[in-house]
Amino acid sequence: MPNWVIEFLYVFSLSKKTHWALTFGVVIYFGVLVLGNYAVNGLELKGHLKPLEDVIRDKLLYRYDKFALLALISFLVLAVKNFIKDWKRLL
Numbered sequence: 001m002p003n004w005v006i007e008f009l010y011v012f013s014l015s016k017k018t019h020w021a022l023t024f025g026v027v028i029y030f031g032v033l034v035l036g037n038y039a040v041n042g043l044e045l046k047g048h049l050k051p052l053e054d055v056i057r058d059k060l061l062y063r064y065d066k067f068a069l070l071a072l073i074s075f076l077v078l079a080v081k082n083f084i085k086d087w088k089r090l091l
Contacts, residue, residue, distance in 0.1 A: 011090050017082040025075025029068045036064025 012018065040060045045053045 007087075007091060011083065011087045014090060015083055015086040018079045018086065021075050021079035021082060025072050025079070028075070029072040032064060032068035032071060036061060036068070040064070 040057050
């Protein structure tokens, strides 16, 4: 096994902030998607706005998807920053 892989695994195993950032990123990503889907599925319009119901539902789901992806990417960036900081500190 190359030396850099061993170093990577060593730093990753000791970096608690990186673990927390990755965990929060995944949990918030799936949480936003589930809660967004739950909130949007309860949407029901009446009267003349009934034909727009599917369009509005799709738009809202798209916004929840974008927010969830933005949260995941920001937590991944935080995890990489913490990993680099710990790499410099430990090695």
